[in-house]
Every structure is written in C-alpha cells, then in structure tokens.
Amino acid sequence: VRQAWWCEQAWLEDGPVGEVRIESADGTITSVVADADPRPGDEHLRGLVLPGFANTHSHAFHRALRGRTHGEGGTFWTWRERMYAVASRLDPGTYLALARAAYAEMALAGITAVGEFHYLHHRPDGEPYDDPNAMGLALKEAAAQAGVRLTLLDTCYLAGGLTADGHVPLEGTQRRFGDGDAGRWAERVDAMRRSRERSPGALVDDVVVGAAVHSVRAVPREQLAVVAAALDGWTGDSDPVPVHMHLSEQPAENEACQGFYGMSPTALLRSEQLLGPHATVVHATHLSGDDVATLGASGTTACFCPTTERDLADGIGPARALRDAGAPLSLGSDQHAVIDLFEEARGLEAHERLNTLQRGRFAPAELVTAMTSAGHASLGRPRAGRLEAGAPADLVAVSLDSPRTAGSLAAQVVHSATAADVRQVVVGGRTIVQHGAHVLGDVGMLLRDAIEPLWEDG
Numbered sequence: 001v002r003q004a005w006w007c008e009q010a011w012l013e014d015g016p017v018g019e020v021r022i023e024s025a026d027g028t029i030t031s032v033v034a035d036a037d038p039r040p041g042d043e044h045l046r047g048l049v050l051p052g053f054a055n056t057h058s059h060a061f062h063r064a065l066r067g068r069t070h071g072e073g074g075t076f077w078t079w080r081e082r083m084y085a086v087a088s089r090l091d092p093g094t095y096l097a098l099a100r101a102a103y104a105e106m107a108l109a110g111i112t113a114v115g116e117f118h119y120l121h122h123r124p125d126g127e128p129y130d131d132p133n134a135m136g137l138a139l140k141e142a143a144a145q146a147g148v149r150l151t152l153l154d155t156c157y158l159a160g161g162l163t164a165d166g167h168v169p170l171e172g173t174q175r176r177f178g179d180g181d182a183g184r185w186a187e188r189v190d191a192m193r194r195s196r197e198r199s200p201g202a203l204v205d206d207v208v209v210g211a212a213v214h215s216v217r218a219v220p221r222e223q224l225a226v227v228a229a230a231l232d233g234w235t236g237d238s239d240p241v242p243v244h245m246h247l248s249e250q251p252a253e254n255e256a257c258q259g260f261y262g263m264s265p266t267a268l269l270r271s272e273q274l275l276g277p278h279a280t281v282v283h284a285t286h287l288s289g290d291d292v293a294t295l296g297a298s299g300t301t302a303c304f305c306p307t308t309e310r311d312l313a314d315g316i317g318p319a320r321a322l323r324d325a326g327a328p329l330s331l332g333s334d335q336h337a338v339i340d341l342f343e344e345a346r347g348l349e350a351h352e353r354l355n356t357l358q359r360g361r362f363a364p365a366e367l368v369t370a371m372t373s374a375g376h377a378s379l380g381r382p383r384a385g386r387l388e389a390g391a392p393a394d395l396v397a398v399s400l401d402s403p404r405t406a407g408s409l410a411a412q413v414v415h416s417a418t419a420a421d422v423r424q425v426v427v428g429g430r431t432i433v434q435h436g437a438h439v440l441g442d443v444g445m446l447l448r449d450a451i452e453p454l455w456e457d458g
C-alpha cells in the first residue's frame, strides 16, 4: 500500500520545516521532501507533524488509580496500598479491558509505542494461569486493538524488598508477580518471545518482547546474573533485547543496597553486566556523581517520569548531568496520573529550572528527541521516531491554532501544547486518531467501564 501526506509543517531532524511531503509504502516511510507542492490524492495534515511519541515506562493497570490516592494524607504508602488493591482484582479479561482503554488514551496523546513494565503475571495466589503468559498476551491484544506498538518489558520480580540484612519474601498480592527464580522467569519469557499468536481485530500488530528487572530490591544479585545470561542468549545476531530497571527512585533503596552489598544500585547493576546501550534505568532520581558517570559511560538510557516523580514525592533526578555524561533520555507516564508526553517533556525542563535556578537547561529540540527517537530506541526500535526514509510511518499532527497553542512558534510548541492538541495520529500508515477522536470510539467511556468495576465494594 502506497500513501502520501502533505504537511503544513513537519519536524525533521532538528526542528520544524514548511511544506513537507511524506510518502510511505506498506507502513514504512519511503521519502520525505521539504518545500514540496501537494499532489492530487495527498492527505493534508494541518499544524505541526511530529514523529510518533514513545512512552517508555507504563504500568497500564495503574491507570485505575488516577484521582483516587489523594485522600487520608495521600502518602506513598496509601498509594501503594491502593495499587495492591487493584492488582489483586485483575484477571486476564479485566486486564485486557483496562489496558486497551489506557493504550487508547495514549494513542489520543500521540503515543505510537509503549514500553509496558509488566509484572502482574500469575493468579492472585501466585499459581500460574493455564497459559503462564495469559496476562502478557492480554497486554499484547490490548495494544493491538488500541493501535499502539508494544514493547513488553516482562519483569523479573522475585523478592518483596531489600533491607541491610537481605531480601524479604514476596507476600500478599506480590505473590502474583513472582516466578520463583530467574531461570523460571526466563523460560516463561522465552515462550512469550516464541509466541506467534496474532490478533484478528488488530489495528497494529507489532510487539517486541523485552525484559525488565523490577529493581535491586526485588531481584537478588545471583539472579541478576541469570537475567543477564538470558538476555545474551536472546540477542543472537538480531537487535539487542531491551532491558529496563527501576533505579534509585527512593533514598531507602540506596541505603539498603549500600548496607547489604556495600555499593550503590548503579554499581551493582554494572557489576552484573546489566548496563549498556540496550538498557534503560527508570527514575534514576537519587544518584551519586559516580553513578551518573557510570550510566553515561555505558550509554544506558535514563527514563524520567516527571509527573509520577512529583506525584509520589520522589525527588528530582540529575537529568542534565546524565545527558552530559552520555546517557540518552526518554520519558514515561509510569503510573498515569497524567498521560501527556508534552507534560512529561516540560516537566523534565521545569524540574531542572526549579533545582538550578536557571532556564533553558534543555533546548526544545532535546525535549522532542526524548519524546521520540531516544524513546523508541530504548524500546528496541532504533529506526522509529524520525520522519525519514526507512522509519515507520508513524505521524502525529498537532494543532497550532488551539486556545493553548495559538501564537506559539512551532519550534517551541513543546512548551505550550497538551495531549488535547493532538488532532491526528497515524501508526504504520493507518489513521488511529482523526479530529482528536480514536477509531475505537469514546475512550472516556472505555476507561470508565474498565475502572469502575475494579473499585466496587472496595
């Protein structure tokens, strides 16, 4: 299938360019020409066309927590209690409905690929479903129906926490998360990687099966080595398998790790060969200067989740220092208090400003890179997130004449646009969002129908 779009303005490499013609064949861009006249049959895209956005850190089921964790003081622990309450109620059917609605909300916001940090694996008592990947397959189906590319970051989660005396066992709802040991985790992920099940109603059918280590709190050192060996085995001669890890979100993690291992979480991950260009650390909030240098030198991506980090009172991580040290930056909506990558991008810059009393810590183009190409690379899609030949035909048209964006320079619209200004989204050449509406219909209704039953008598 050949297609062509004519864009009033499009974001090429470093910024916006006028009158751009984009052609694609079978979902891949074949040519991009600036200062071009439209041709008959071209679809016209108004406003500014950006490459599809990458949301590199999602826990889809946390979407059910939005606007429900701020009562009774709203501490981190009241949030976690509510999160476990939702986690205990989901089964493959309700998980599919919730994730499909959350991913449709992402599509509305211009997100064309999501990294799902997936640890809700087993039955509430910890026993596997008949297909041990039933919950992962529900996510795959959800993304296919919502029209979003999925990188399933299947998460090794073995312990309930770390103290200076060692790891504590999983208990209560956490039993759903664990596979017993990293060998059994790898066997299950291997089966998922070989699964060829296709979704009949798919708008987009594109899944990368990657890996995650929940954190050094949840995976003991000798098991980290098993994960690293599994990653080597899967890589073979294809693109490296992406691996993501929560890192130093709270000071307590650093203290426990230092107390038990005598080193920081970053140093521990390096010693187990888990850092590198295929790796992404999430949050990276409380780091020493040595940690920053280690992450940068290894080319590990740092995924910041500014709306979550402020919602949970985590603190502000050293984003500029990491970038300067060599770490690419990506963005995630994590617990989905907000699903809006413009807001995450602005948060990256705004938190730096508050911390340093300086403006202009990141140029607008650097923020767009974090939303697009750097994010897709972190999800195992190195060609995506650019408007150039060979990249997937994933396009996001943003209005430049909405009440929020009118008068803004296209080059700086990342500082004024919101998810509500995304008018059209194309994934693999297929229009998923048109005139600000998802092809699935009313996404607010889908979310309500998926979320309200989870809270009945709870």
Ligand SMILES: [Zn+2]
Pocket (backbone or CB within 6 Å): 057, 059, 117, 246, 282, 334
């Ligand atoms: Zn997370």
